[in-house]
Amino acid sequence: MTNSRFTMSPLELGLYVVFATFAVVLALRPRKAKNLPPGPPPTSWLVGNRNQIPKSKPWRWFQELNNQYGPVVYLQVGRTPTIVLGTAQAAWEILEKKSPVTSSRPRFIMGQEIMSNNMRGLMSTNGPFWKRWRRVLHGSFMQKASDTYKPVQSLESKQLMSELTKTPEKYRKHIERSANSVVVVITYGRRVHDIYKDEVVCLNRDTTNFLISINIPGKYLVESIPALLYLPHFLTPWRTAALKHRAIDIEYLTRLVNEVKSKMKNGRAQLSFCRQLLENREKNDMTDLEIAYACGTPFGAGADTTTGSLASFMLACAAFGPSFIPKAQKELDAVVGHDRLPTFEDYDDLPYVRAIMNETLRWRPVAVLGGTPHASTEDFVYEGMYIPKGSTIIANLWGIHLNPADFPDPHRFDPERFMSKRDYPGPWQHSSFGYGRRVCPGSYLALNSIFINIARILWGFNLGKARDKNGKAIDVDTFAYTDGFNSAPLPFPISITPRSPTHEAVILRENEVAQEELKAYDS
Numbered sequence: 001m002t003n004s005r006f007t008m009s010p011l012e013l014g015l016y017v018v019f020a021t022f023a024v025v026l027a028l029r030p031r032k033a034k035n036l037p038p039g040p041p042p043t044s045w046l047v048g049n050r051n052q053i054p055k056s057k058p059w060r061w062f063q064e065l066n067n068q069y070g071p072v073v074y075l076q077v078g079r080t081p082t083i084v085l086g087t088a089q090a091a092w093e094i095l096e097k098k099s100p101v102t103s104s105r106p107r108f109i110m111g112q113e114i115m116s117n118n119m120r121g122l123m124s125t126n127g128p129f130w131k132r133w134r135r136v137l138h139g140s141f142m143q144k145a146s147d148t149y150k151p152v153q154s155l156e157s158k159q160l161m162s163e164l165t166k167t168p169e170k171y172r173k174h175i176e177r178s179a180n181s182v183v184v185v186i187t188y189g190r191r192v193h194d195i196y197k198d199e200v201v202c203l204n205r206d207t208t209n210f211l212i213s214i215n216i217p218g219k220y221l222v223e224s225i226p227a228l229l230y231l232p233h234f235l236t237p238w239r240t241a242a243l244k245h246r247a248i249d250i251e252y253l254t255r256l257v258n259e260v261k262s263k264m265k266n267g268r269a270q271l272s273f274c275r276q277l278l279e280n281r282e283k284n285d286m287t288d289l290e291i292a293y294a295c296g297t298p299f300g301a302g303a304d305t306t307t308g309s310l311a312s313f314m315l316a317c318a319a320f321g322p323s324f325i326p327k328a329q330k331e332l333d334a335v336v337g338h339d340r341l342p343t344f345e346d347y348d349d350l351p352y353v354r355a356i357m358n359e360t361l362r363w364r365p366v367a368v369l370g371g372t373p374h375a376s377t378e379d380f381v382y383e384g385m386y387i388p389k390g391s392t393i394i395a396n397l398w399g400i401h402l403n404p405a406d407f408p409d410p411h412r413f414d415p416e417r418f419m420s421k422r423d424y425p426g427p428w429q430h431s432s433f434g435y436g437r438r439v440c441p442g443s444y445l446a447l448n449s450i451f452i453n454i455a456r457i458l459w460g461f462n463l464g465k466a467r468d469k470n471g472k473a474i475d476v477d478t479f480a481y482t483d484g485f486n487s488a489p490l491p492f493p494i495s496i497t498p499r500s501p502t503h504e505a506v507i508l509r510e511n512e513v514a515q516e517e518l519k520a521y522d523s
């Protein structure tokens with residue numbers, strides 16, 4: 001049997017070849033240079049600076065470029081103008097103040113158009129689809145809405161405390177389970193017990209890994225020459241795996257929504273993001289498939305980022321603990337005492353713990369390249385430099401957060417930086433959550449998770465360097481971080497021990513009560 005998709009007459013083939021050649025020539029034609037920002041000379045007019053970008057930790061190279069050429073650097077990545085921002089001030093001016101024209105996203109042909117059928121808001125250009133998606137995220141995650149998730153965050157954090165007491169050496173797994181479970185409870189109303197077996201976690205993790213693997217700049221020619229999309233399928237085998245993944249994603253994302261639907265019918269559905277979207281389906285004018293993909297958002301954007309940030313906090317404890325832990329514990333003892341765990345109500349009374357949270361986010365920003373890059377939708381001029389329409393704009397948080405002009409001795413973990421206000425643009429005194437119309441809609445949720453866990457861990461445990469069998473303290477490497485979209489610490493040893501039998505008893509007692517309440521999310 002022949003498959004009609006894969007047959008083509010010689011005339012059709014000839015037309016395709018002529019068309020593709022024309023498209024390639026058009027895409028590769030040299031462009032007129034205006035007063036572009038400074039940057040390193042491209043290696044060739046064809047690939048521009050693409051081959052100079054290191055495959056590993058490109059944020060370090062970007063930082064060097066900003067040190068050499070200034071806060072706004074121009075690169076040409078393939079045919080795409082690319083702007084790298086290296087100071088908080090330049091990023092604020094360009095991505096916040098010029099937000100109406102710098103809040104789109106570059107085209108992600110493999111990840112968004114082919115693999116996701118344009119259904120993932122995070123990679124979506126700023127059209128009506130993105131606006132609708134963004135509005136529902138705001139409705140469910142901005143400050144007031146995110147307060148409704150505090151009880152679940154608190155319960156999951158109590159389980160984390162108990163797990164850290166019992167098997168402290170598995171601290172990373174415990175943090176990951178807790179962060180994942182918060183996100184999955186909030187999205188679908190069901191818990192995560194085991195990150196290696198839970199199907200929501202495993203399927204989402206596969207999707208994220210696949211997305212990362214195909215979103216590598218330069219991996220696919222079609223990203224530079226979109227006209228190749230018009231070639232017939234048999235000439236574009238690179239589509240196959242992405243399309244296969246699209247089918248897998250649609251199947252499980254839809255199935256998870258259907259589970260919530262049937263729980264709603266039985267009156268057993270916990271309040272969740274998915275339930276809200278289903279209840280407001282008509283008002284929001286969203287299709288079932290849009291709802292299914294929207295429900296994949298909090299996991300994709302919120303699980304690894306929260307886990308990575310808490311892991312960086314633990315690394316700071318192992319590396320710099322004596323310089324800040326005693327002061328934090330003094331504050332916690334004065335405000336909380338020894339008979340209960342800290343709660344969200346203590347937030348206002350714990351300025352030093354809050355400063356530790358902010359310093360964690362600053363010191364090692366998990367979204368190290370500022371999350372997904374922005375794209376400009378109009379030409380504009382910034383400080384005499386011409387930024388072309390269609391530029392990819394990267395706010396390199398590694399450089400921005402390690403800029404000694406804003407954060408002297410930047411690799412030192414020093415919460416004191418956040419004990420008083422500095423002249424720094426934006427609401428947080430750091431830039432961890434990005435900019436403008438694309439600013440992280442999960443920031444309140446994330447800050448709540450990070451605050452409650454940092455407060456409780458410091459309240460309940462002594463943390464410091466682990467010791468080898470001879471009793472010698474094991475140093476940790478504060479630069480040993482993963483590559484990839486989100487950068488998190490590689491495994492490191494740390495000593496975690498309850499501060500006293502009283503603290504341990506409180507942790508175990510509060511967790512016992514929490515487990516009863518958490519059962520509601522198991523059915």
Ligand code: HEM
Binds near residue numbers: 122137309370
């Ligand atoms: C420590 C935790 C987190 C950090 C550091 C973080 C950071 C970021 C950053 C830097 C961006 C890019 C902003 C920009 O383009 O300028 C972003 C976008 C985003 N974040 Fe977060 N995030 C965190 C947690 C979360 C959580 C828990 C959620 C759950 C809802 C979330 C949802 C999103 C979404 C949906 C976007 C894309 C927004 C858009 O494209 O319009 N994030 N985040």
